[in-house]
Amino acid sequence: MKQARCTFLAASLVVLLAGCAGMAPSASAPPPKLVVFMAVDGLPQRQVLAYRDQLAPDGFARFLDRGAWFADAHYAHSFTVTAAGHATMLTGAYPHRTGIIGNEWKDQATGADVYNTGDTSCQYIGNRTRPLDGTSPRNLKVETVGDVLRRVSPQSKVIGISGKDRGAILPAGKTGTAYMYMGETGQFASTTCYMPRHPAWVDAFNAAKPADRWFKQEWKPVLAEEAYARSLPDAQPWFGRKGAKLPMMMGAASDDKPGPAYYTGLLPSPFEDMLSLEFARAAIAGEQLGRDDAPDILSVSLSGHDYINHAYSAESRLSHDHFLHLDRMLQAFFRDLDATVGPDNYMVVLTADHGFMPAPEVSQQQGRDAGRIDFRRALANINQGLATQFGVPGLVMNYSSATLLLNKKLIAEKNLSLDAVADAARKLLLAEPGFDTAYTRAELLSGSRRGDRFFDAQRKAWHPDVSGEVQFSLKPYWMFASSSAATHGSPHPYDTNVPILVYGPKWVKPGRIDMRVEVADIAPTLAGLLHVPPPSTAEGKPLPLIRP
Structure with a gap:
């Protein structure tokens, strides 16, 4: 611990000396012992506020009522998709620097498929690996806040967790460790890029088969039927999954035990997000995150909302209800963080990798060109x-x-x-x-x-x-024809405007902030709070939230 303190004193001096060169200033308070960085995949800012009166007291409301939140936060690049957004969040750089221009692209010379986190030299541990699976950050051309932190303090830990490989690997950066959900087995796995075998706490988590508990269970609405009057009813004819409605059974009626179809089917539901947060709790305990003077970063990307919005649109009752489930999940997770890490030892930042367009059929009904x-x-x-x-x-x-x-x-x-x-x-x-x-x-x-x-x-x-x-x-309001009800990937506000929500009373001045900011501003902000230089290619500037 003494060595960690000395390291951070030196890092703070580096930041102070670099301040005149435009680097992010460090906060006056000691750095948080744990930065919990969260992304809700496919969450547009408009949804955060649309159901504010239905929130639990301590989920999203913790940010809105007692934290700092930015009403006009945007991505500044045009092709707003999952990988590009996740690569921006903790690097502070857009695709023209990160090299992560999309989820996949074609090789310029051969036309062959390239996956954003694909690396055939690495394999999933204990799970099957296909040629275009995401296994490493090799294609990421820049560093993250976590990479800077670990260079300054090798004792610090950086862990990325997600239902999607890109949602775990890209925020974890070059020197962190990523764990992702395996749709074939219901497990969380890392890859040989990071380690030869899983630590004992990961094996114990997977051995308990926590994903099996929802087999033949129903996704039921959080609130009574009348609470969903402001969203579109179930079973719209243009849904990507025809006839979909709540309650929704997990697992096919003909299945007698959990299998790949069931495990994959958890992704467009609240249950894989619950599982991701359970795995995050296991990581905090197993890796002793936030327990010493070397700050750690835990990145958790919750993937379910994106799958649901693609299938049913952000205007659907299913999306509305999933958002309320997320809200209750966050409340439970935050209370566990208070109990295990300590309320004065961690801070939370929540954003999204992109927003979502309304379904073209909805826009057409409203008289738009779509x-x-x-x-x-x-x-x-x-x-x-x-x-x-x-x-x-x-x-x-x-x-x-x-x-x-x-x-x-x-x-x-x-x-x-x-x-x-x-x-x-x-x-x-x-x-x-x-x-x-x-x-x-x-x-x-x-x-x-x-x-x-x-x-x-x-x-x-x-x-x-x-x-x-x-x-x-x-x-605006146009998309490529596909099996999806709706999508994202444009420079229009419904895709670029995402939440930036911050909680940590020791470091953050609470309140609504209406100035226009960018997701690229998160990385230099966190660097300042952690008393380290921002990533070398970061384009953003510190957010105005640090207490004087």
Whole structure:
């Protein structure tokens, strides 16, 4: 402990000396012993406030009534998806620096699939690993707050937990440890990137088979039927899961025991989130987080809300009820933190990786211009137009994380100008229904369209090493046709506006803050509170929440 104190005195001096260079200032209070960083996957800010009168006293209300919360917090990149958001949260950098431009993308040269946390050199421990599973942070090009913390203080621990591999791996950074839910077995597992075998507390958690307890149990509403009058009724015809309604049974009627279908089926329900928080409690006890003078970081990303909003939309009763379940889960988790870590020893930051659009059918009913785009047809039209102009078919290979991937090899073989083909593809794409803006590699690199609609947001979403030649965004309330009821991935406020909620009376001045802030501001803020320098590529600035 004495060594940890000396390390942090030295780190504080580093931050003070660097303050004139624009680094995040350290807080006057000692750093929290444990930073609990939480993300609710797919939670738009509008939902946090829509049901405020139905919240429990100490879940989300702990932030809204006794913490600091930002009403106008946004992502500043255009392609707002899970991996890109999780990579931004604790690095303070957007995809143009992190290299995590989407959940998956295509290799520029071969067109092969690339998964954001894919790494075939690593395997899940005790579970099957498929070629595109997420197993390591290899593709993340920048450092996190946790990486800085562990460089300053090797005694500190950084642990990431999530129902999704990307939700655990990216916030954990290069030097943390990630554990993710296994849909085939109902276990939590890490990978050989982090360790050869699990510690005893993980084996004990999995051996107890906690995921099995909800087999043939029902997801029931938190409140009485009349409490859901402000959300859409169940069984809408455009639901991604036809006829879905509450109460909802976990496990098929024909199943006689839990299996992969049941374990995967827990993800779009409250139960996998409950399981993630149980695993977080086990991690706090097993790793003794927050028990010494070397601060630790525990990142917990709750994945269920995203699955539910994709299947039913954020306006559905199922989403409304899941949010209320989350609220009660948080209340129980916070009270356990008070009892085990101590109320003056930890702070909590909660945000989301992206928001959510309303289902196009709902928007159409409200008189908005909305719809679903058949991208295969649009791609065929673009290629046909390019073939007419340049005399060569197949110049666009595919879609890749909100970009068009051009066939550079073919373009070179035919002695065509890459910039000319990209510009023509951009114009043809914008002629298709539902597309809003598009910019070419040349424009994004030069900044020549600075000030144009969403240009800065699309520039932040684009990385020269991994993105395609034309970055685009869709019109408001439009989405690509899929089995989902609704989605996300745009620069529009319903996707960018997410909660930033902070609780920790020892460090945080409570109250609502209306100034516009960015999710990239979280990383330098936490660095200041932990008395370490911010990540070297962080773009944000400290949030105005530290007590004077």
